[in-house]
Amino acid sequence: MSALTLVEAVRTALARAMEEDPTVLVLGEDVGKDGGVFRATEGLFERFGPERVLDTPLSEALFTGLAVGLGAQGFRPVVEFQFDGFMYPALDQLVNHAGRLRARTRGRLGCPIVLRAPYGGGIRAPEHHSESPEAFFAHVPGVRTVIPSSPAKAYGLLLAAIRDPDPVVFLEPKRIYRAFREEVADDGTALPLDRAFLLREGRDLTLVAWGAMIPLCLKAAERLAEEGVSAELVDVATLKPLDTGTILDSVAKTGRCVIVHEAPPSYGPGAEIAALLASEGLFSLLAPVARVTGFDVPTPLPKLEDVFLPALADVLAACRAALVHR
Amino acid sequence: MVEIASFRIERVEILRADGTLAAPLPAWAEDPSELVRLYRAMVLTRLYDTKAVNLQRTGRLGTVASSLGQEAVAVGTAAAMRPEDVFLPSFREQGAMLWRGVRIEELLTFWGGDERGSNWSGPREDFPICVPVGTHAPHAAGVATAFKLRREPRVAVCVVGDGATSKGDVYEAWNLAGVWRLPMVTVVANNQWAISVPRSAQTAATTLAQKAIACGMPGIQVDGNDVIAVREVVSRAIERARSGEGPAIVEATTYRLSDHTTADDARRYRDDAEVSARWKEEPIARLRAFLVGRGAWDKDREEKLLAECTREVDRAVEAYLARTPPPASEMIDHVFAVLPRAMAGQRAAILRRAAERAEARAENGSGRP
Numbered sequence: 001m002s003a004l005t006l007v008e009a010v011r012t013a014l015a016r017a018m019e020e021d022p023t024v025l026v027l028g029e030d031v032g033k034d035g036g037v038f039r040a041t042e043g044l045f046e047r048f049g050p051e052r053v054l055d056t057p058l059s060e061a062l063f064t065g066l067a068v069g070l071g072a073q074g075f076r077p078v079v080e081f082q083f084d085g086f087m088y089p090a091l092d093q094l095v096n097h098a099g100r101l102r103a104r105t106r107g108r109l110g111c112p113i114v115l116r117a118p119y120g121g122g123i124r125a126p127e128h129h130s131e132s133p134e135a136f137f138a139h140v141p142g143v144r145t146v147i148p149s150s151p152a153k154a155y156g157l158l159l160a161a162i163r164d165p166d167p168v169v170f171l172e173p174k175r176i177y178r179a180f181r182e183e184v185a186d187d188g189t190a191l192p193l194d195r196a197f198l199l200r201e202g203r204d205l206t207l208v209a210w211g212a213m214i215p216l217c218l219k220a221a222e223r224l225a226e227e228g229v230s231a232e233l234v235d236v237a238t239l240k241p242l243d244t245g246t247i248l249d250s251v252a253k254t255g256r257c258v259i260v261h262e263a264p265p266s267y268g269p270g271a272e273i274a275a276l277l278a279s280e281g282l283f284s285l286l287a288p289v290a291r292v293t294g295f296d297v298p299t300p301l302p303k304l305e306d307v308f309l310p311a312l313a314d315v316l317a318a319c320r321a322a323l324v325h326r
Numbered sequence: 327m328v329e330i331a332s333f334r335i336e337r338v339e340i341l342r343a344d345g346t347l348a349a350p351l352p353a354w355a356e357d358p359s360e361l362v363r364l365y366r367a368m369v370l371t372r373l374y375d376t377k378a379v380n381l382q383r384t385g386r387l388g389t390v391a392s393s394l395g396q397e398a399v400a401v402g403t404a405a406a407m408r409p410e411d412v413f414l415p416s417f418r419e420q421g422a423m424l425w426r427g428v429r430i431e432e433l434l435t436f437w438g439g440d441e442r443g444s445n446w447s448g449p450r451e452d453f454p455i456c457v458p459v460g461t462h463a464p465h466a467a468g469v470a471t472a473f474k475l476r477r478e479p480r481v482a483v484c485v486v487g488d489g490a491t492s493k494g495d496v497y498e499a500w501n502l503a504g505v506w507r508l509p510m511v512t513v514v515a516n517n518q519w520a521i522s523v524p525r526s527a528q529t530a531a532t533t534l535a536q537k538a539i540a541c542g543m544p545g546i547q548v549d550g551n552d553v554i555a556v557r558e559v560v561s562r563a564i565e566r567a568r569s570g571e572g573p574a575i576v577e578a579t580t581y582r583l584s585d586h587t588t589a590d591d592a593r594r595y596r597d598d599a600e601v602s603a604r605w606k607e608e609p610i611a612r613l614r615a616f617l618v619g620r621g622a623w624d625k626d627r628e629e630k631l632l633a634e635c636t637r638e639v640d641r642a643v644e645a646y647l648a649r650t651p652p653p654a655s656e657m658i659d660h661v662f663a664v665l666p667r668a669m670a671g672q673r674a675a676i677l678r679r680a681a682e683r684a685e686a687r688a689e690n691g692s693g694r695p
C-alpha cells in the first residue's frame with residue numbers, strides 16, 4: 001500500500017493495466033516523453049516503449065476514431081484528452097460509432113476503448129480548460145461515463161474501465177488531482193462499474209454527487225453533523241448507466257435529497273436524478289429535491305469561477321432548506 | 327505514364343540571422359522608419375511577454391503563452407494587413423494584436439481570467455484569442471466568405487501553429503477556401519513544437535506550406551524570424567487575395583524559445599543545446615544588427631526605446647491591476663442578446679452567490695469561499 005494522489009493513482013492503474021494486458025495502449029497528445037500535461041502518463045513511455053505509448057498528431061477527432069479502429073482489432077486503447085474543453089470533437093465518433101458499433105454489428109465488433117480527460121473547474125485555468133461536460137457523454141447510448149472522486153476510486157474504476165468490453169468516458173476531477181493522498185493497494189483489484197458508493201451513512205438527508213464535489217459534500221456532511229443533522233452521501237461514480245437502486249434506497253430512508261454538480265443545471269445529470277426521484281421515489285420525499293450546480297452560462301474565466309462553482313455554503317444552504325420540511 | 331501534377335515550394339529569406347542581406351530589400355523596407363516601427367513592435371511584444379510571465383510567476387496573472395522568439399511572425403503578419411481586414415489569432419499572436427490596436431491592459435485582463443479583455447477597444451471585428459487549437463480556421467473561411475459575398479476588398483487573416491495543421495478543421499477550411507477562392511490567408515506559425523510534440527511527429531510532409539497544393543492554392547515558406555520577409559510575403563498573399571485571386575498559405579518557420587506556456591517545462595522534452603542554438607536566429611537581434619549597419623540605430627536610440635516600451639508596459643500593468651473585478655452579472659448578461667425570461671432566476675441566484683462569497687471573504691479574510 002502506498003499513499004497516492006488521484007493523478008498518481010491514475011498513473012499506477014495505467015501501468016498495472018499495461019503490465020497485465022499487452023493489448024492496452026496509451027494514446028494522445030504529449031502522453032509520451034512529456035508524460036501528459038498533468039503527468040498522468042509519466043514514466044509509461046520509458047517503461048513500455050513507443051509502440052504502447054503513442055503521441056498522436058494534434059487531433060481529438062482523429063484519436064477518438066483511431067481508438068475505435070484499434071478497439072475493433074482487439075486492442076484496448078486508453079486515450080488521453082488534454083483538457084475537458086477539447087473533448088467535443090469526440091462526440092461525433094462517440095455518438096455515431098463508439099456507442100453503437102457493437103449494436104450495429106449485432107455484437108460482431110466491439111469497442112473496448114477508454115477516453116480519459118481531466119475535467120472540471122477550480123484550478124484557475126484558461127478558457128476551455130474548466131468544463132464539466134459529463135452530461136453530453138452520459139447522453140450517448142452505449143457509452144459509460146465514469147467519474148472517480150478519490151485516489152482509490154480512480155485506481156479501481158480506471159482498471160475496471162480498461163477491462164470493460166465497451167466504451168468508457170473517464171473524467172478525472174483535476175481540481176483534486178493532487179488535493180489529498182489515500183492508501184491505494186496496487187494489487188490489480190478493480191472497483192465495480194455501474195455502482196454508486198455509499199460514502200457516509202445518515203438518516204436525515206441524502207447528498208448525491210461525484211468527482212470534486214465529493215470532498216465538498218463530505219465537508220458539508222461533517223458540518224451538518226455538528227448541527228445534529230445526519231447526512232448520507234452517495235458517490236454516483238458511474239453516471240451512466242446510473243445505479244438507481246442505491247440512490248432510491250438512500251432517499252427512501254432519509255426523505256430528502258440534495259444533488260451537487262459543477263455542470264450547468266439544464267438537462268444536466270442532476271435533472272436525471274431528480275426525475276428518477278420524481279418517478280420512483282416520490283412517496284418517500286419529505287422535501288423538494290434540490291440541485292446545487294453551476295449556471296446555464298459558459299464556464300467563466302477564473303475571476304468569476306468561484307461564483308460559478310458550488311461551494312460549501314451553497315451545499316449547506318440547500319441542505320438547511322430541505323430540512324425545513326419536517 | 328505522364329506527369330499530371332507536380333509542385334515546388336519556395337522559401338523566402340531576406341535578412342540573415344547575422345543581420346546581413348540574403349536578398350534585395352523590398353521597396354517599402356528601404357525606409358528605415360518603417361523598419362524601426364517593426365523593430366519597436368517586436369521589442370514591445372517581448373517586453374510584454376516577459377512581464378506577463380513574471381506576473382504569472384508572482385500570482386497576478388493566469389497561465390499565459392509567451393511568443394518569445396516568434397515576434398516577427400505576429401508583427402510581420404499584422405503589418406501586412408490593412409486595418410479593415412479581419413484577424414483571427416490563435417493564442418500566441420499578441421504581437422499582431424498589439425499592432426492592430428488591442429491594448430496590453432486588455433490582453434492582461436483576458437489572461438488574468440476576465441472575459442472583458444476580449445471586448446477590446448481596437449479592431450472590433452477581429453476575433454478573440456482561440457484556445458481550442460485550429461477551430462478558428464473555419465471562422466476565417468466564414469469571414470472571408472462574407473467579404474466575397476459583399477464584394478468587399480478585405481481579407482481574413484488567420485494564424486495557426488504547426489500542431490494545428492493536423493486538425494481536420496484547418497484542412498476543411500483550407501479546402502473550402504480553395505474551392506470558393508476565398509480572400510483568406512493562413513499564416514502557419516511553425517515554431518517546431520506543439521507542446522512536447524516536434525514538427526516531425528505532426529506530418530511526414532517536407533513543408534507545411536505544401537499542404538496548400540492539395541487545396542488548389544499557393545503555399546510558400548518564409549523565414550519567420552525575418553520580419554522583413556514575413557511582412558513582404560504575407561503582404562503579397564494578402565494583396566493577391568484582395569484582388570480576387572484567392573487564398574494562400576504562408577508557412578513562417580520560427581522557434582518557440584519559451585516554454586509552451588507558464589504551465590509547461592520544456593526541459594522535459596527538448597535539449598537546452600537546441601534552444602541555445604536557436605537563440606542565435608531570433609528576430610530582434612538580427613533586425614537591430616541590420617539597422618545599426620545602416621546607421622539607422624544606435625545605443626542611445628535603443629536605450630530610449632527600451633525605456634519608452636518599458637514605461638508603456640508598466641503603465642498597462644498598473645491599469646490592469648487597478649481594474650475593479652468583474653461584477654458577477656458579467657457571466658450571464660452576455661450569454662444571449664437579451665436575457666431570456668426563464669433565466670432571470672439564475673441571474674438573481676448568481677448575484678446572491680456572489681454576495682455570499684464576498685461576505686464570506688470579508689468574514690474569514692480568505693480569497694476562497
Ligand SMILES: Cc1ncc(C[n+]2csc(CCOP(=O)(O)OP(=O)(O)O)c2C)c(N)n1
Nearest residue numbers: 086418457458459487488489490519520521
Ligand atoms: C483542440 C485542442 N487540443 C489540445 C489543446 C492543448 N494544447 C494547447 S496548445 C497545444 C499545442 C499547439 O501546438 P501548435 O499548433 O504548434 O501551436 P504552438 O503552441 O506551438 O503555438 C495543445 C496540444 C488545445 N488547446 N486545443
Ligand SMILES: [Mg+2]
Nearest residue numbers: 487488519520
Ligand atoms: Mg507549434
